[in-house]
Amino acid sequence: MVNLKNNPIGIYEKAMPNNFSWKEKIEAAKKAGFNFIEMSVDESDERLARLNWSKEERNELRDILQKNDFYINSMCLSGHRKYPFGSKNVETREKAYELMNKAIDLALDLGIKNIQLAGYDVYYEDADEETKKMFIEGLQYSAKKAASASVMLSIEIMDTEFIGTITRCLEYIDLVKSPWLKIYPDLGNLTQWCEEPSIELEKGFEHIVAVHLKDTKPGIFKCVPFGEGTVDFPKLLTKLTDLNYTGPFLVEMWADNSKDETIEETVKNIKSAKTWLQKRMGE
Numbered sequence: 001m002v003n004l005k006n007n008p009i010g011i012y013e014k015a016m017p018n019n020f021s022w023k024e025k026i027e028a029a030k031k032a033g034f035n036f037i038e039m040s041v042d043e044s045d046e047r048l049a050r051l052n053w054s055k056e057e058r059n060e061l062r063d064i065l066q067k068n069d070f071y072i073n074s075m076c077l078s079g080h081r082k083y084p085f086g087s088k089n090v091e092t093r094e095k096a097y098e099l100m101n102k103a104i105d106l107a108l109d110l111g112i113k114n115i116q117l118a119g120y121d122v123y124y125e126d127a128d129e130e131t132k133k134m135f136i137e138g139l140q141y142s143a144k145k146a147a148s149a150s151v152m153l154s155i156e157i158m159d160t161e162f163i164g165t166i167t168r169c170l171e172y173i174d175l176v177k178s179p180w181l182k183i184y185p186d187l188g189n190l191t192q193w194c195e196e197p198s199i200e201l202e203k204g205f206e207h208i209v210a211v212h213l214k215d216t217k218p219g220i221f222k223c224v225p226f227g228e229g230t231v232d233f234p235k236l237l238t239k240l241t242d243l244n245y246t247g248p249f250l251v252e253m254w255a256d257n258s259k260d261e262t263i264e265e266t267v268k269n270i271k272s273a274k275t276w277l278q279k280r281m282g283e
Helices: 023-032 045-052 055-067 092-110 128-148 168-178 187-193 197-203 233-244 263-278
Strands: 010-012 035-038 069-077 115-117 152-156 181-184 212-213 250-253
Touching: 010 263, 023 055, 035 045, 045 092, 055 092, 055 128, 069 152, 092 115, 092 128, 115 128, 128 152, 128 168, 128 181, 152 168, 168 181, 187 197, 187 212, 187 233, 197 233, 212 233, 233 263, 250 263
Parallel strands: 010 035, 010 250, 035 069, 069 115, 115 152, 152 181, 212 250
Antiparallel strands: none
16 A cells, blocks of 8 residues: 655646746645645746845745745756756856856745756757766756755756666766755656666665656656556555655646636646545555
8 A cells, every 4th residue: 555645745836827926826736735836947037037036025925935834845947958057158057057056045045945956968959978077067066055055956857868767867966975966756757768667766765855746658748647648656656655755746747828727727727636646645
């Protein structure tokens, strides 16, 4: 019997419409029974601008969270897709370090415990040994900065082959050797890049600090409704139970921003996904 019902479970910010205010997103997430939200700082100008929020803007969000007895547990820092550590362009690389510094500062101000890093050296450029070397240097720098702030960093198991498995991720964990750099596996991505994802979970378990719950199909890594993909949730969740995993889960899904969705409709959608997953957790 899978028994993960006591683990905190959060919802990805992008599961709620982009036009929702933070107050509305928090209200929807809480009504749906989630414990926290994962903030997105992606490559869009709008979300990258969050790293430059004023103290007043940061305090405003903190007040909303406090009034609703809610929290932002993690930040998905996918802005490094546009500005990667491994870029051969000096200005792009400098921007990557700037984003990292500002993300740690924002995490401190908002009480965010975990910054999720994109697991690739470059995304829009050609990769080689040089880009990989610079990516490692970026991770080493980031881990030192995070350590000084007591903020955890975690590498996501990605939708690209570069770090598509925990085995590949461990190469970088072993190189950096920092207690502040860990692994954030995505069960959907992991399923598509290896034959036995349950073995991968066991192999890297001591470094796992959070787990993404997402369904996927071969070659399709986003917007696959739960139950329509190839992820064996009962098997993988049973493995995590056997390993005595007590960390957070994050439901990763995306809202249909082409629709004018109400808070009630959003609550229904994200609660339905949570219910589907919890049935495979033993609840």
